[in-house]
Amino acid sequence: MxxxxxxxxxxxxxxxxxxxxxxxxxxxxxxxxxxxxxxxxxxxxxxxxxxxxxxxxxxxxxxxxxxxxxxxxxxxxxxxxxxxxxxxxxxxxxxxxxxxxxxxxxxxxxxxxxxxxxxxxxxxxxxxxxxxxxxxxxxxxxxxxxxxxxxxxxxxxxxxxxxxxxxxxxxxxxxxxxxxxxxxxxxxxxxxxxxxxxxxxxxxxxxxxxxxxxxxxxxxxxxxxxxxxxxxxxxxxxxxxxxxxxxxSADDYVGLGVGAVSTVNGRRWRNHAGVDAYIGTLSSGVPPTRSVEHLDEPTRRRERWMLALRRDEPMDMRWAGPPDHPEALERLVEGGLIDVDADHIALTRRGRFVQNAILRQLMEYA
Ligand SMILES: C[S@@+](CC[C@H](N)C(=O)[O-])C[C@H]1O[C@@H](n2cnc3c(N)ncnc32)[C@H](O)[C@@H]1O
Ligand code: SF4
Known part of the structure; x- marks a missing residue:
């Protein structure tokens, strides 16, 4: 853990x-x-x-x-x-x-x-x-x-x-x-x-x-x-x-306070809004009301892609996991939008301006 x-x-x-x-x-x-x-x-x-x-x-x-x-x-x-x-x-x-x-x-x-x-x-x-x-x-x-x-x-x-x-x-x-x-x-x-x-x-x-x-x-x-x-x-x-x-980098984080979100070990919880309710619950030592979500592996993989491709540094696909549509990689390389070596992918400068369109070709997002 x-x-x-x-x-x-x-x-x-x-x-x-x-x-x-x-x-x-x-x-x-x-x-x-x-x-x-x-x-x-x-x-x-x-x-x-x-x-x-x-x-x-x-x-x-x-x-x-x-x-x-x-x-x-x-x-x-x-x-x-x-x-x-x-x-x-x-x-x-x-x-x-x-x-x-x-x-x-x-x-x-x-x-x-x-x-x-x-x-x-x-x-x-x-x-x-x-x-x-x-x-x-x-x-x-x-x-x-x-x-x-x-x-x-x-x-x-x-x-x-x-x-x-x-x-x-x-x-x-x-x-x-x-x-x-x-x-x-x-x-x-x-x-x-x-x-x-x-x-x-x-x-x-x-x-x-x-x-x-x-x-x-x-x-x-x-x-x-x-x-x-x-x-x-x-x-x-x-x-x-x-x-x-x-x-x-899709690291785990804890968020404290009304409306704050935390993600630890594939579990995501979100505190409800409402300052008075937050104060009231915690004053009796009880955690605030929250909604909880379990992130399955495909969801986590898609999040890693969505987050890490925002950065200017190449993303390691051994860490992120494979794209949903690997066949799109070659087309995007030929179009000058991404660079790929054995394990790493990076958006080119031109690609960074159309990042969302690239992601939609590589991954399934709900
Ligand atoms: C948490 S917010 C607010 C921080 C601080 N209270 C303020 O107003 O400066 C952080 C930043 O998100 C950006 N932001 C907030 N709402 C936005 C919106 N609807 N579209 C684009 N940027 C937004 C703003 O630049 C803001 O400074
Ligand atoms: S309402 Fe508050 S948090 Fe939102 S942008 Fe204005 S000052 Fe920042």
Whole structure:
């Protein structure tokens, strides 16, 4: 039996819900933060045995930076005996919720890597997304993280936002490069069900524009020395997110908190949403309500393919298992979309831009 070396902690609190967001989030319940911290510690006590030495911890949300440094320190103090010496501890932060002082306190508490949710440096785009921070706050947050001594700073950005033009995207690219951060996650906006953007019938830019935009982003960031190490992620050498690399390598992980997902030894469980129910159950020492799924070998094999082909490194097919349609390999090699040697497969640069289409040819997905 293996035990997980990666831990995800979910903090569900937000000041407001952004128009595109479908994450497990609650607004207007900040008064539950202490009880929620107690509940996370109680879940940790229940689930601790599933964890081995922790190599990475990721504090995500929601808005972890609404927890405040003291509560984050309580959590990390409890986790410290379980951590490897070189543990990576990332935390997401929203620009309007941090300054140099609070960021220094998070660093003091043990956070080694901060990921700022910028989304765009353009005021109009931020309004479309219902973001609370304006462009100046985003820039100030990056400066504050640097001032606080963080050696690994990441920003999240988005493309394909309704109304985004070439000029607006270029302005974001120029600003992102000027900021010189260590890591950038640049996601294509998805309109998720039951979000304000969906209800408003927001129209995404057309597919050709989005494909061009993606190529421009990749080209510009690579040109500036970032490694395109995963579909939507770029890092200066040595600043790759080790926690995310764990997911893309299909490593086991434990997730604590409302809505958090864990996968250990082929068993996947998902805590139900609902902050009050989560706090209530754990205060009586009972694990939170969850749904459990047993992953059979074909499912795990398909997940390994889906995750590992997102990376820029070749995937070992002895580890991943065979594709469902091996006959497609030759056709894809001839088309210049993949490279295959005896045991390894990698997408070519061209292939990486059409990764989903390649996967659909090789694997059966429900
Ligand atoms: C867990 S979320 C939110 C973290 C933090 N609260 C924030 O808003 O910055 C992490 C990232 O996922 C991305 N994201 C969230 N919803 C998305 C969507 N519908 N489409 C594309 N990216 C999305 C955003 O870039 C966001 O910063
Ligand atoms: S995008 Fe971030 S800040 Fe906005 S609602 Fe979602 S988790 Fe909260």
């Amino acid at each position: 293996s035990s997980a070396g990666h831990l995800y902690l979910h903090t569900p609190f937000c000041g407001s819900r952004c128009g595109y967001c479908a994450f497990t989030v609650e607004v207007g319940v900040l008064d539950r933060r202490d009880a929620y911290t107690d509940a996370l510690l109680a879940e940790l006590a229940v689930e601790g045995e599933r964890m081995g030495t922790l190599r990475t911890i990721y504090v995500g949300g929601g808005t972890p930076s609404l927890m405040g440094p003291e509560r984050i320190a309580r959590l990390l103090d409890a986790l410290r005996p379980r951590c490897a010496d070189d543990v990576e501890i990332s935390m997401e932060a929203n620009p309007e919720t941090v300054d140099e002082r609070s960021l220094a306190a998070y660093r003091e508490a043990g956070i080694t890597r901060v990921s700022l949710g910028v989304q765009s440096f353009q005021a109009g785009m931020l309004r479309v997304l219902d973001r609370q921070a304006g462009p100046e706050q985003a820039v100030a947050a990056v400066d504050a993280a640097r001032g606080a001594g963080f050696e690994s700073i990441s920003v999240d950005l988005m493309f394909g936002v309704p109304g985004q033009t070439d000029e607006l995207l270029d302005a974001d690219l120029a600003r992102a490069l000027e900021m010189g951060v260590d890591h950038i996650s640049w996601y294509e906006l998805e309109i998720k069900p039951r979000t304000a953007l969906e209800r408003a019938g927001a129209a995404l830019p057309d597919e050709d524009w989005a494909a061009d935009a993606y190529e421009r982003i990749v080209g510009s960031l690579e040109g500036a020395g970032y490694r395109w190490y995963e579909t939507a992620n770029f890092a200066r050498p040595g600043h790759e997110c080790r926690h995310s690399l764990g997911y893309w």
